[in-house]
Amino acid sequence: MESTYNHKAVEAAAQSLWSSTNAYTVVENDPRFPKGQYYACSMLPYPSGKLHMGHVRNYTINDMMYRQLRMRGYNVLQPMGWDAFGLPAENAAMKNNVPPAKWTYENIAYMKKQMQSMGLAIDWSREMAACNPDYYKWNQWLFLKMLEKGIAYRKTQIVNWDPVDQTVLANEQVIDGRGWRTGAVVEKREIPGYYFKITDYAQELLDPVSNPDSPDFLKGWPDRVRAMQENWIGKSEGVRFAFPHEIKDANGKLIQDGKMYVFTTRADTIMGVTFVAVAPEHPLAVWAAESDPELAPKIEALKAGGTTEAELAIKEKLGEPTKLFVTHPLTDVKVQVWVGNYVLISYGDGAVMGVPAHDERDFAFAQKYGIEVRPVYQLKLPIGDMMPGQHPERDAYVEQVDAKGSWKAWYAAKTDDPLEAVALERICPNPYNDLSPQKCVDAVAADLAAKGLGAKRVTWRLRDWGISRQRYWGTPIPIVHCDEHGAQPVPYDQLPVVLPEDCIPDGSGNPLHKHEGFHKGATCPVCGKGARRETDTMDTFVDSSWYFMRYTSPGNANAMVDERNDYWMPMDQYIGGIEHAILHLLYARFWTKVMRDVGLVKFNEPFTKLLCQGMVLNHVYSRKNEKGGIEYFWPTDVENSFGADGRVIGATLKSDGSTVDYGGVTTMSKSKNNGVDPQDLIERYGADTSRLYMMFTAPPEATLEWNDSAVEGSWKFLRRVWAYAAKHEAALRAGIAGPRDESKFSDAAKNLRREIHTTLKQINFDFERIQYNTVVSGCMKVLNAMEATDAAAITPPALAECFSILLRVLYPVCPHITQGLWRELGYEACCGELLNVAWAEVDEKALVSDTVELVLQVNGKTRGTVVVPSGADKATIEAAAAASPEVAKYGEGRAPKKIIVVPGRLVNVVV
C-alpha cells in the first residue's frame, strides 16, 4: 500500500465504489436490517448557489448518525431535496436576466455535486424539488381538500404595496417606510388572500410542547424549542367583559353599541380599576380625536414607533386623557378613558382595564400621570415608598393570602377620619375580599355574566396562516375567477396547475399577469366560460411543511403519500438550524394534523426527535469608507488587539496597519465578507479532514466560532492513521488472516485491548447522546494507545482487532479513508465491505483487570491513590485505605472516624 495518505485518490475511489453499487439506496422492510427502520433527515436547503459551512455541519451530523446506525443494524434513510421556490430566484432572475427556473436548476446541480464530494450517504433516488409539478401538485391537492373542510378560506388582508413596481412587499423589504428597490413610499392595501385555520388546531399544537403529560409530548425536542413554540402559540385564559357607556359618534350612534370590551387575565383585580386605556386606533380614540381638534395630533403621536420590538418593553408609557368616560360594570363608578401607546389594537379588543396596583405597565402609566393606585391585595410597601421601576404586584402576590380586609386598610390609610373611610368603602365596597385569586376570578366572571357584560374567554396569540403571495416563483394557488361565479376551485382532475417556467420577472408586478396563456387561459368549472386564473402563489413554507413525507413515497403520481410513508414516519430524528424553531416546525406539525384529518397519515406529530445544530459564526471587521458606505474586511487580513480581559477591543489591517472596527461574531455571509467557502477546505484537505474537524471542534448543538487554525491537527491525525496502517501492514494482514485464540494473547495485547475497549464503551455512549466531538477524541485516544504500545509485543490477531475497532468507530466521521484502509489491509476480503460490517461491540471480558486503583481522599481532599484487588469487599478497601501513608500523614495520627467507599472509584477517610 501507499506509505502516505493521498486524500484525493482515496476519496475518489470510495465515492466511485458507493455510486457504482448504489450503496445508499434503501428499500422498505429490507431483511438485511433486523432492527427495522430509522429515518434521519436534515432540513432541506434552499438552492442558493453553493453550500455554506452551516450545511456542511448539518449534513455531517446527519451522515455520522446514518453510518453508525446502519452498522448497528438499522434500515436508515437519509434523503435530500430542494426548497426550490422563493424570492432569491426572482431577484437573481432580475439581476442576470435568466428565468428563475434555469437559475434554480443550475444551482441544484452544482450543490448536489458538492454534497457528493462530501461523501454523504444520501439516497438520491428519493430526491425532490419543490418547483417540480409532481411535487407541488400535492400542495394544490391538499389546499383543495382544506377548502372543502373549511380549513382554508378567503379573506382580505392588509399588505405593503409598492405603487411604482405595482407589487406587494414583504415586511423586510420595507425600509423606513419605503420600497427597497424603488424608494417609493409604501402604501397599505387591502387585497384578498387565502388563509389556513391553524388557530383551529391551537390547543392540539400547544399540548405536545407545553404539557409533559400529553400523550404526544415532544420529549425528544430541545426545551428551548418547545418553549419558543409555546410562547408563539400564546394561550391566555381570562375574562372578556364590557364597560358600558353612552358615547355617541357624530351621527348620534352609540360607538360599539355602547360597550367597550376589554380582555384580562386578572379579573380578580377588577375592583382596582382606576382608568381604562385604548389603543390609538380604537374607535373611542378615533372619536375622541374627531371631536377634539387639540387632542387629534396628540393621539396621532402615540402611534409612533414600532410595536414588535423588544425595546418597546422599556419604552416610556405615554398616554393622553380624553373627555370620555365609561362605567365600571360592577360598581357603576365612572372611569376615564385614556389613549395609551402601550395598548395594541391587534391584541384582544385593543383596550385594557387599568389596575395600577397590580399591573406593572398600568403602574408606570399611573405614576406618570398621577392616576389613583387602588390596591385589591394588601401591599408589602406603602405606594409612596416605592422606588421608580418597583412594582407593587411583586410584593402583593406574596401577601395575597391575606387579602381579607385590605380595602379597609387602604381606605383607613387614605383618610384620618374613620367615618370617612367607612363612607368611602360604602361607595365602593369590595365583595371579593374573602376569596382566593382563582375563586375571585370565577366569582367576578359569574357576576359579569349575570349582568350580560362578560364571560370567560381563551385568547391566543397565534394567528391564521396567510399563504397568498403576490409572487411568481411559487406553487400556483388552484383557483379560477369567473365573472359570474367568482372564485372557484380548480377540479381535482385538472391538477397540477403548472407554473410556466419561462417567465423573467422584472420587478414590476407579478409576471404571471402578463403571461396570457396562464392568466387568461382558464375556464370556469361551473359554467365552462373563459375565466381568469389566480396568479397568487403559495408561501414557500407550504412546500417545506411536508417534503419529508414525499421522500418516503417517491414517484407516486396518484397519491401524495402511500403505505411506504407509514413505514418511515414519524421521523426518528430531524436535524436543522434553530432559526426554524418556530415557523417551519409549527407549520409542519399543523400540516401533519391536516393530513391526518384527511386520512393520509395515522400519527399526530411528524418529528419524534429534533436536533438543532449550532450556527457557524465568524468575526466581522468593517470600516466606513469616504463615500459613507461600509467596507468589510476578510477576517484573516486583520490583526486583533486584546483588552485585559482577553476580549477583542480593536483591530488593524495586516497590510497597512490601519484600524478597522471589530463587529463581533455573526453568521457567515457574503455581504459581510466573512463567509468561508467549504469547497476550499474540501479541495485542500479532503472531505474526511473537513468532516473530522467540523465534528471535533464543538459539540453539535453549540455555536461554532470559525477558526481554521486547528484544521491542520485533524489532517495530521488522518495521516497518522494511514501511516500506522502502512507501517504495520504485515502484522495487520497476518492478524486478520491468522487464528484468534485469546488465551494466547500477550500481556501487552491484553493491556491494549483493555484500554481500547474502555474507550470504545465511552465512544458508544457518546454516539447515543449525539456528542460527536468526544467521539472524535475517542478515536484519537484509540490511535494514541496503539502508537504508545510496541506493536511487535502484540499478538497479531489482537492488533488486527484493535485496528478494526479504530476503522469502524472512525468510519462514520471519515468514511473514505477508513473504507480505503479496510480494503487495502484485507479486512474487506475477510469480513465484507465496511459499510455493511457490524458495529464494534465492547468485549466486557477485555475490561477486567486484576487490581483496581481507587482515589484516596482524607477529609474530602484528594491525597493519592490506593490499589486493591478488583472485586475487593468494603472491609478490605477500608483497611487498605486506613493503612495508607497518606492517612497517617494528613490524618495527623488520628483514628478514622468514618470511611466512605464508592465502589470502583474512590475511598474517603474522615478522621
Add this chain to the structure above:
RNA sequence: GCCCGGGUGGUGGAAUUGGUAGACACAGCGGACUUAAAAUCCGCCGCUUUCGUGAAUAGCGGGCGUACGGGUUCGAUUCCCGUCCCGGGCACCA
C-alpha cells in the same frame, strides 16, 4: 422587561447519576532528526516569581482554582439561594 440557554487554562473544548477538574486537540516553549526547510518524533504546558524547603522565577511539598457571594454534603464544575455578565428567543399580550 419577560422566557430559554450559558460562564471551566492562551484557544476549542472534556469530566455519564455529586467522587483525582482541565480528557482530546490547537497555539506556545524546549529537544531529537536534517546541510537547511518542511514533515515526523520526544518532553513541558491552570495560578501561587515573596507559602515552605532550595543558590534558583529548577525540583519537591503545601495552598488556591470551574463568573461572583452564600448554603447543603465526608466530598460540589455538577444540587439549592442570591448577584453579575454573555448569547438566543419574544409579545408592552392586558
